[in-house]
Amino acid sequence: MAIPLGGAKTGQPRAPPPPPPGLPGQPSLLYVAPGTPRTSNTTVVDELESSFEACFASLVSQDYVNGTDQEEIRTGVDQCIQKFLDIARQTECFFLKEKKRLQLSVQKPEQAIKEDAWELRNELQHKDALVQKQLAELRPWQQVPPARRAHWPTWTYLEQASANVPAPLKPS
Incomplete structure (x- = not known):
């Protein structure tokens, strides 16, 4: 029995394809759709593999095999498959972009350097904006009179105080 993937056949709207990876300020290999958790060392290919494993696991899960609510089962499988397809699109976009970049670097090496x-x-502008934001948040603290600052603990005091904190107990 074939399970429809959403769209015109099921009456459910399809999710729009994700934006192409490699937008300015985003490393293309580590592109993640908004709301998708990913660690700093995971790649699109790793995400595709784990999504495929999740699809397969949902199809053979005991909850689905013993389940009686067919609509709930279908919805769960549809969601897993849709996520897999979205990540597959991201992976395809990544490899197409890299292929284009490789071709451009051979034909026009100066273009790759310009990009x-x-x-x-753009990354420097973003970091400059973050520095300006931090400076703006720091200014009120800098305007505190020195007499009031004398009562604030120093870093040395904090380091000494933290050295006296006992280590957490290890579970046995």
């Missing part, structure tokens, strides 16, 4: 410089410039 890298543009991405670095």
Whole structure:
């Protein structure tokens, strides 16, 4: 029995394809759709593999085999398959972008350098904006009179105090 994947056949709207990876300020290999948790060392290919494993696990899960609510089972499987398809699109976009980048670097090496410089410039602008935000948050603290600051603990005091904190108990 074939299970429809959503869209026109089921009356459910399909999710729009994710934006292409590699937008300025985002490393293309580590692109993650918003709301998707990912650690710093996971790649799109790793995410595709785990999504496939989740699809397979949902199809053979005892909950689904013994379940009686067919609509709930179908919804769960549809969600797993939709996530897999979304990540497959991201993976395809990544490899297409890398293929295009490789072709461009062979045909026009100066273009690849220009793109890298543009991405670095955007990243610097973003970091400058973060620094300005931090400075704006720091200014009120800098305006506190020195007499009031004398009562604040120093870093040395905090380091000494934290050295006296006992280590957490290890579970046995």
